[in-house]
Amino acid sequence: MTDQQFAIDVADMTAVYHEQPVLWDVDLQVPAGVLMAIVGPNGAGKTTLIKCILGLIKPVAGQVLVQGKPYKDRRDRVAYVPQRGSVDWDFPTNVLDVVEMGRYGALGWWKRPGKRERDAAMHALEKVGMAEFAHRQISQLSGGQQQRVFLARALAQDADIYLMDEPFQGVDAVTERAIIDLLRELRAAGKTVVAVHHDLQTVPEYFDWVLLMNIRKIASGPVDEVFTEENLRLTYGGVVAFMQAPNGSTAAAVDTESVA
């Protein structure tokens, strides 16, 4: 197998944030076309991993290849959905304008967005069911709507790889369902989707690939192979309560409070 076959290939990566090591020697291969969850307790380095892949944090050791190339040569193939709380929603702009930002990378420096970008943004908004909010001021959106706007912005990028930091954070069940349907659609179109996910119970239902981590990689691979009681215990430190889900697969709930 050559490197080209992996959407993301992280090798021996150690990352430091504020002088604190947060990721130790992570090796991770994400095959193209999977829908992968990143799970782990708070402070496990999930966001840091995503930021390292995107080149936002420079690792102190190891390297990252995206489709076999350094990230900066593959920028246009990667879409990023940051945590909803990472931006100021009182910024003076509207929904359409935020979604249009997804096209800025393809535009490059200086060039102004025009009708093409606006059409792409509208199309992405339609996909997430937010078309009628196009001209809404972003401060008037609910949490779930904000999340969908961010998702639309990533869709507008029309990438091969989607990196999402907690796309389900603070959204209601209906929105969560709508988002997961969209992610599956992306996978069906051959895209690779990687999402930080917190609800262990829905991992087997939503995802086909999983990375379990806690400042180091515990395991990664197909959900039915690596999403095991043993690996969850290694990840969360033995406070995971298991239950048998109705469909027979093992589901797990974790008491995150006691982990923190």
Add this chain to the structure above:
Amino acid sequence: MSDAQLDIQMIAVVTAAACAIPGTFLVLRRMAMMSDAISHSILLGIVIGFFIVESTTSPVLILFAAAVGLLTVMMVEWLQRTGLVREDAAIGIVFPLLFSIGVILISRFAGNVHLDLDAVLLGELAFASFDRFQVNGWDLGPKGLWVMGTILLLNVALVIVFFKELKLATFDPALAASLGFMPGLVHYGLMSMVSVTTVGAFDAVGSILVVALMIGPPAAAYLLTDDLRKMLVLSVAIGAISAVLGYWMAHWLDASIAGAMATMVGISFLTVLLFAPARGLVAQVLRHKRQKLDFAQTMLAIHVMNHEGTAEMRVENRVDGLDEHLHWDTQFTAQIVDLARRHGIVTESNGVLTVTDNGRQRAQAAMVR
């Protein structure tokens, strides 16, 4: 109006406009205090530049001052990154240090030249008209106007060319970085713009008014619009209007022009804060009041609807005593019943209220999620 008066007002307007542009981005980035820091610490750059080129008018001074402005930003950010000092404290440590070194240098070595502290703090707009820009004996107008006019054009050009980059790096720096737009570069570009604008404006209006012009108009504009382009235009307009009004206030009071202009910026902001159509305090109070009345009418409709057709309907839905049932103030109850009747939400017969179809719809709409 004399030529000198016109000159001063033109310089003031151009300066206000030039300051409002980078100021808009400072306000949106929550970096308003950085302009205070830069406006003080660049004194050190001016002094160092003065020692090197031995002139108070050389454009080299602007470069030195801008460099010290950037140094201020870097020092504040470095202190913050140590994790031992918070941003506001870092600002409070860095700029007085650089500023006071400048003060010491002036008092020790430049005591008898044209670099006095009053001028630094408050500028000398009143004399700006006497400092002319002359080429081969031709008078091309006051020098301050040329300096600030150039800076204004530069700022306008930069914002037009890099509008998309500035907006993206301000709203979502992480996305900007992942798309290759180098938000760090945009950040320092903006800080350079702030520094250069501040140095230019310094001479005309002094360091206190620079801060007022950079922060006040954008903060007011922020309350008036939801569109970044309009916010920029409104900031410029509010700054320019405050500058002209300030000039005439100073004229009328026979007081400091810089002081009067800064005061006018404050008054403009307060006016907007109070009377802004959607977000102003007055609009908020009115809206809350209306919402309270609206909400009470809905409650009344729900109450009447819930008890209609029940045994206790004649008691619960009777106008007399409704205040006791709802535990409302008697006068307020009367007002709400009156409003609800006039809005066709309830009707009254024999002292008992019944809900109308209209009111029923309203009640039902309110009770679904």
